[in-house]
Each structure stands twice: as structure tokens, then as C-alpha cells.
Amino acid sequence: MIVLGVESSCDETGIALHDSQRGLLAHALHSQVAMHEEYGGVVPELASRDHIRRAIPLLEQVLQQSGLPRSAIDAIAYTQGPGLAGALLVGASIACGLGLALDRPVLGIHHLEGHLLSPLLASDPPEFPFVALLISGGHTQLMRVDGVGQYTLLGETLDDAAGEAFDKSAKLLGLGYPGGPAISRLAEFGDPGVYKLPRPMLHSKDLNFSFSGLKTAVLTVVKNQITNICEQDKANVARSFVDAIVDVLVAKCLTALKQTGLKRLVIAGGVGANRQLREALNAAAEKKRFKVFYPELEFCTDNGAMIAFAGAMRLQINPDAAKRDYAFNVRPRWPLDELRAV
Template identity: 50%
Template sequence: MRIIAIETSCDETGVAIYDDKEGLLSHKLYSQVHIHSKYGGVVPELASRDHIHKIIPLIQSSLNDSDSTSEDIDGIAYTAGPGLIGSILVGASIGHSIAYAWNIPAIPINHMEGHLLAPMLEKIHPTFPFIALLVSGGHTMIVQVIDIGKYKTLGESIDDAAGEALDKTAKLMKLGYPGGPLISHLAQKGTPGRFRFPRPMINHPGLNMSFSGLKTSAANIISVSRNDEQTQADIAYAFQEALCDILIIKCKKALQQTGIKRIVIAGGVSANQRLRKSIEDLAKEIGGTAYYPRIEFCTDNAAMIAYAGMKRLKISKKSNLIIQAKARWPIDTLESTSF
């Protein structure tokens, strides 16, 4: 069984082809960073327009690379949300159009589910159940993954997402966009102890998180500090340490409360090497195991959508012409399935 997948939830156009026996056959990704960087963030209208220009050539390229034709494809998966509604509509509309033309099912996929299942693309992957830290530019949440389609959100950010806080702080520091990789690179030259930022809500009994106060504290320090390279590196180091501490403290509580010893990190911020090291240290501390996707599958991509789509296609091949596009789509509301 072979499936093609489309990812257009934000500012990256992705297409992938996945075979249930041969694995990932093609993985194409076009980033719009060069378009949005001069604005310091994603401009939704520009994002959706660029998806329109890039999606069809990427689909054709993926088919060529995988030596596939329309007759080889058994279904098409597309990101139906959450994300920028204009961008989602591009992928959803094209996905359904292809499904109708090729007479195959169209499978709407939750973008967050795609991220949660991204580590399954690796040879060494977790078994169920596991705790997942899903951390990106738009979402930060701790999820108990019982099975595919069975998710329980244990905690989430009550304000800014971790990735959003990184981007906004990088903008205050005039580093550019996207901010996460820039702060991470700069932090490697930072001096420990020169600055210290607060760790909001770490003593709160629940698993919810907050990053708005951390961002505000950074803004205050940046406004009164010199703008030399070492000072910026020291600020980046302190900010990254605080952000990682918040995430690790909450993850440790989640593991203790559930008794689960497998932890996954996914989403764009999971590419941060300091966070990965912290997760690995936490797993060793509790006698557990940490898992994460390779760097190319941390950010938005169609490979994870293809994997999720294949799993759902095997359960049901039913399809209709209703195009699903949701700016918000809580992962807890997904249909519970067992594979």
C-alpha cells in the first residue's frame, strides 16, 4: 500500500510518499524562511500564495523520485489543521482534488498527531504508551500517548509557545528569523551565571507552563544591556537554560505521575541540542529511554503526515468530498482507533 502526503500548515510546503513495505520513498520540503525573515515572522497571505506556486511541482517531483504513477497511489493524506487556515486550505483543496481525480481516499490528518508520530519513522522508535513533549513555534504541550488516536493532554502553555518565545526574544535581540536556531547557536558562546531568568510555574502543582514572563524578563534585560556579541551570547545562554529547565521540570513531573519511562520530544524546538541533552539526562535519571526524530523530521514535514495517513488509511478507506480545514483542532478530540 502506498500513500502520498501534503503538508501546508504554515510556512513550509511538504510532499512525501510512503509505502507500508518499503518505507519512506520520497520526502520533499520547501521552506519559505527567506520570504518571511524580513518581516520577523510568518505573513499568512504570503505563505498561502507561495504554497500554491510550489505544491504541484513538489508532487510531480515526489512521484518521479519514487518511480510512482497515479495508479500506484492508494490514498492521499493532507494536513487539515491546526495551523494557518489559508495555508491549510491550499493543501486540503489540492489533496481532495487529486483524490477525486484518481479515485482514491483523502485522509485529513491532525498536524499535532503527525509530530507525535514522527519518531515512528526511525528504526529505533518508542512503543506505546509514552509521554511526548510537543514543542514548536505554535504549540507547547505534554501529551500522554496511549496508542495511535488515543491522546491525553496533561499540560500545555497557557500563553506563548516555547518556540514563539524564542522567536520573539530573537527579534528583540535583532538576530533575525526564525529565532530558535539563532539563539541556540549564540548560546554556545555564552557565559554561565552572568544572567538568570525566571522559571515561571515550575512550582505549580499542575503540568501547565508559561513562557510570557520569561520573554518579558528577557525584554527588560535586553533593553538595559549593551548590544555587544558577548552580552548577546550570555543572554541567549541564560534564556535557553531557563526555557529548557521549565520544560524538563514539567516532563519529569509527567513521568512521575504516570509511571511511564519512555519520553518523546517532537516539533521544531526538539531540534535544540541543549533540550535533547536535557531529555536524555532526564531519561537516564529515571531509568527510562528518550526518543526523537532526526532533525529533518522535527520541523513541519510531509513524511510524518504520510506515516499517520497510512495508519489511518489501513483502518478505513472511506472518503467523501468534504474538505476539512481547521485553524484549531485539539488533539484530544481525534477519533480513537486501535491498530
């Protein structure tokens, strides 16, 4: 079965074709980072308009790459939520309109399920069950994953997500948007231990997270240095921030593995591309004798491939999951634990 995936939940437009027999056939992605950079963050109205401009050309690009006509598409999967309402509506309308035109069934996909399943696109995919750390600009959650649609929430952030803390702290250091990659690069030039930043909830007896206090600590350091902060000071702050957030994430992952008794850890979401986090997790995995899995770097951020793949997996288990009902709705807020099993 060939499934077309459409992703438009925020500031990336992603289109992909996935074949349940041959795997990923083609994918294309447009990022809106350059457009939103001057505003210091995503402007929802601009994001929605840009999705409208990009989706059809990306679809044509993917079809050309795959060498397939539109008639070869068997089903269409699109991101139904969570995300920006206007952006989601663009993807949903395009998917359902195309489904109507081609007389193909459509299927709404949970954005976070796409991220959770994206490591299965790698050359060495994990087997179920596993513990998953989902870390992005809007979400930080630890999940037990027993199969498609079988997700148990183990812990989540009580305030800022990890990616949000990266972006906000980067902005405090004058690094612009998006801040996550910039602060990680700057941290490579910093000296460890120069600034003592907190590790929020590191020793709590649960698997929840909190990162707003860490961001506030960065703000305090920057304010104290505001008159004479130099580039090396910025690098030292960045290093201390990254070390703090990585320490918390690694510690919570180890606790989750111990509590569940599982030996497989999956990292998903944009922050999963962070080099310092990967190095720390790889070292912990070697020491504690568990295996850690990551998506390919190109699939860490939002993309159409993960939506097409999630749709293909659901349809492989239940061919009736997709419907020829082209009246659509989106779910800007959609807790993952409300998602039904296949």
C-alpha cells in the same frame, strides 16, 4: 498501501509517499523562511500563494524519486488543521482534487498527530504507551499517548509556546527570523549564570507551562543594556534564556513520567531539534533510567512524511477512514483532545 501526504499548515510545503509495508518511499520539502525573513514572521497571504506554486512541482519530484506513477497512490492524506486557514485550504484542495482525478480516497490529518507520531519514523521507534512533549512555534503540550488517536492532555502552555518564546526573545536580541535556531547557536558562546532569568511555573503542582514572563524578563535585560549591549552580552542573555527554558521543559517531563509511571518519553515538534534540550534530556534519561526518543532532525519541523505516515497508520487500523468525498473543509483551530480514536 501507498499513501501520499500533503502538508501546508504554515510556511513549509511538504509532500511525501509512505508505504505501509516498505516505509517512507520519498519526500520533498520547501521552506518559506527566506521569503518571510524580511517581515520578521510569517505573512499568511504570502504563505498561501507560495504553497500554490510549490505543491505540484514537489509532487512530481517525489514521484520521480520513488519511481512510481500517480496511479500507484492508494490514498491521500492531507493536513486538515490546525494552522493558517488559507495555507490549509491550498493543501486540502490539491489533495482532494488529486483524489477526485485519480478516484482515490482522501483523509484529513491533525497536524499535531503528525508530529506526535513522527518519532515512529526513526530507526529505533518507541512503543506505545509513552509521554510526549510537543514543542513548536505554536504549541507546547505534554500528552500521554496510548495509541493512534488515543491522546490524553497532561499539561499545556497558558500563554506563549516555547518556540514562540524562542522567536520573540531572538528578535529582542536582534537575531532576526526564525529566531529559535539563531538564539540557540548564540547561546553556545554565552557564560552561564550571568543573568538570572525566571523559570516560570517550575515548581507549580501541575504540568502546565508559561513562557511570556521569561520573554518579558529578556526584554527587561535588553532595555537595561540598550546603550552598550555587546555581542558577548547578547550571548550571555541567550545562554541564560536557553538554560531557563530547558530547565522548565526537562522538569515538567520528569514530573509527567513520574505521575504516569511510564518510562518512555517522545519529543516532537520544531524545538525538539534544539541541541541544548536534547543534551539535557539525554543526561536526565541516563540518570533517571528512562528512554527518550526524537524524530530524525529532518522531520522535527513541518513535513509531508509525518502526514503520510499518520494517514498510513490510521488506514492500517481502519481502512474505511479515508473517504471518496471530495468536498473539504479545514480546521484552523482544532484541539488535539477532540481527535477521535481510530
